[in-house]
Amino acid sequence: MSPAALRAKLQGVISFPVTPFKADLSLDLEGLRENLRVVLKHPVCAVVAAAGTGELYSLTPDEHLAVVKTVVKEVKGRVPVLAGTGFNPPIAAELAQAAAKAGVDGILAFPPYYPAPDEEGIVAYYRAIADATSLGFIIYSRDWFAPSPALVEKLAKIPTLIAWKDGQGDIRRFQIIRSRIGKRLLWVGGAGDDMVPGYYSMGVRTYTSSIANVAPKLSLRLHELASAGHSAELDSLMADLVIPLYELRARRKGYEVSVMKTMMDLLGLKGGPVRPPLVDLRADERAEVRRMLDTWRPWL
Numbered sequence: 001m002s003p004a005a006l007r008a009k010l011q012g013v014i015s016f017p018v019t020p021f022k023a024d025l026s027l028d029l030e031g032l033r034e035n036l037r038v039v040l041k042h043p044v045c046a047v048v049a050a051a052g053t054g055e056l057y058s059l060t061p062d063e064h065l066a067v068v069k070t071v072v073k074e075v076k077g078r079v080p081v082l083a084g085t086g087f088n089p090p091i092a093a094e095l096a097q098a099a100a101k102a103g104v105d106g107i108l109a110f111p112p113y114y115p116a117p118d119e120e121g122i123v124a125y126y127r128a129i130a131d132a133t134s135l136g137f138i139i140y141s142r143d144w145f146a147p148s149p150a151l152v153e154k155l156a157k158i159p160t161l162i163a164w165k166d167g168q169g170d171i172r173r174f175q176i177i178r179s180r181i182g183k184r185l186l187w188v189g190g191a192g193d194d195m196v197p198g199y200y201s202m203g204v205r206t207y208t209s210s211i212a213n214v215a216p217k218l219s220l221r222l223h224e225l226a227s228a229g230h231s232a233e234l235d236s237l238m239a240d241l242v243i244p245l246y247e248l249r250a251r252r253k254g255y256e257v258s259v260m261k262t263m264m265d266l267l268g269l270k271g272g273p274v275r276p277p278l279v280d281l282r283a284d285e286r287a288e289v290r291r292m293l294d295t296w297r298p299w300l
Contacts, residue, residue: 001080001105003136007162007186009080011205012045013219014188015212016053018261019067020270027063029070031270035213036074038269042216045206047075048108049099051084052142052167053210053257056110058275061091065098072103082138086110089125093132100133107137108165111145119151130158140190142167149180156184165190165208171198178202192256193222194246197234200226210256211242213271214263218299241296248288254278262289267300 001009017039020031036047049071050056050064059067068083075081083099085092085107096107109129112122122145130137137160141147146168147155155161162185166174169191178187189199189207196207205227209219218241225234249256254274261271262281266289273280281289293300 001135003106003160003162006080006106006136010046010163010186010188012043013212013216013223014046014048014206014208015039015044015216015219016048016051016208016210017071018210018213018257018264018271019050019054019059020261020264021272021275023273025273025275027066028270028272029066031272032067032070033074035264035269036071039212039216040075040078042212042220044079044209044212044216044220046080046082046105047071048082048084048208049104051082051108052110052140053213053260054084055257055275055278056084056086058278061095061098064095065102068099068104069102080105082106082108084108084110085129087113089128092125092129096129096132096135096137100135104135106135106162107133109137109139111140111143115144119147119154122147122151123154126155126161127158130160134160136160136162138163138165138188140165140167142190146170146173149177152177152181156181162186163188163206166199167191169195169198171202175202192246192249193219194238194242196222196226196242197230197238201230210260211245213260214267214269215296215299218296221299241299244292248285248292251285252279255281259289262286263293266290266293 020028050067083104085095165188212219264271
């Protein structure tokens with residue numbers, strides 16, 4: 001798929017599936033297939049294999065490729081598949097090239113492991129990822145990587161860069177960057193389902209959803225309502241379902257994955273434990289999630 005064709009398809013909800021593990025922390029690829037079958041019953045616009053929610057940082061290169069191949073095979077071309085990559089230039093290029101050979105349609109590039117390098121180094125890092133394949137790729141701005149509008153403008157000159165995924169939720173910064181770069185890039189809301197009203201009020205119409213792991217119908221409804229503008233129903237869904245979930249996810253570092261995996265396990269999907277350095281929920285928190293799911297039933 002050409003970069004332009006990929007960009008055109010990224011309108012709506014992008015699913016970020018977890019990477020399920022067995023009790024011994026080995027990959028559960030059959031569980032991943034089962035989870036994808038549930039998500040793909042709904043009209044998500046793309047699936048990203050082995051990204052942040054998929055614990056990219058805990059996978060070996062062989063495991064990363066196994067996850068990517070599983071997703072590509074299960075999706076069967078129904079929607080675009082992207083693969084996460086990062087760490088450093090040679091590893092990022094290796095992962096991207098292997099994923100491209102496996103049949104993905106695009107690449108999601110994470111910041112480098114080395115924090116806060118010189119801007120020239122940042123540009124060189126992302127150019128190395130771009131040069132590794134002919135696929136369209138998306139830069140994921142997250143954690144320490146909160147670039148200035150001027151740096152984003154430099155990065156936007158990379159020909160195969162098609163989109164920018166905001167992972168910080170800094171609406172003011174995001175607004176300034178979008179104003180400076182304009183339509184050169186597709187803008188993706190990526191800080192969480194709880195940020196949908198804010199993103200969509202700015203004109204963003206694509207967002208990445210981890211809620212799609214358990215309730216894709218809810219993710220799609222948030223997109224639909226926010227696209228139409230402010231409404232009482234959107235307020236209600238945010239207050240009753242989304243915000244309480246994100247309050248729990250923010251309780252401890254890494255819970256953005258651990259909570260979703262627990263929800264999946266309780267619903268009969270395949271989540272499994274998280275790998276270190278993430279930690280699993282405590283027993284009392286699992287009970288809290290169980291109670292929370294009672295209010296989610298209409299959307300499951």
